[in-house]
Amino acid sequence: QVRLVESGGGLVQAGGSLRVSCVASARTFSEYAMAWFRQGPGKERNFVAAISWTGTTTYYSDSVKDRFTISRNSAGNTVFLQMNSLKPEDTGEYYCAADTSRFGVTTDDYGYWGQGTQVTVSS
Numbered sequence: 001q002v003r004l005v006e007s008g009g010g011l012v013q014a015g016g017s018l019r020v021s022c023v024a025s026a027r028t029f030s031e032y033a034m035a036w037f038r039q040g041p042g043k044e045r046n047f048v049a050a051i052s053w054t055g056t057t058t059y060y061s062d063s064v065k066d067r068f069t070i071s072r073n074s075a076g077n078t079v080f081l082q083m084n085s086l087k088p089e090d091t092g093e094y095y096c097a098a099d100t101s102r103f104g105v106t107t108d109d110y111g112y113w114g115q116g117t118q119v120t121v122s123s
Contacts, residue, residue: 004114007023011120047105087121088123094117
């Protein structure tokens with residue numbers, strides 16, 4: 001069992017940057033593959049980025065590749081999503097997800113979810 005708490009969301013202008021964080025209350029953080037998903041108003045929850053248990057493998061959606069970077073800090077049980085060159089279409093609720101045995105790009109690949117942090121990008 002793990003509890004995930006996101007933070008760092010906010011309002012930013014297009015072209016700006018923002019970093020969201022997720023702290024996991026896991027005894028052994030390295031047992032969890034981590035990911036970020038986002039959900040816009042009235043839309044499905046979509047994959048953004050994922051990082052493997054050791055941090056050596058990362059996945060990104062095509063829409064954020066080369067603009068967003070996912071990383072993890074085992075000392076702080078934290079996963080980060082650095083978002084640069086933000087666009088209005090990046091607006092949404094950003095959710096942190098975790099799983100011990102699966103590592104993928106769909107919501108079915110993760111069994112644990114945070115409550116989300118809102119990111120709004122103004123044009």
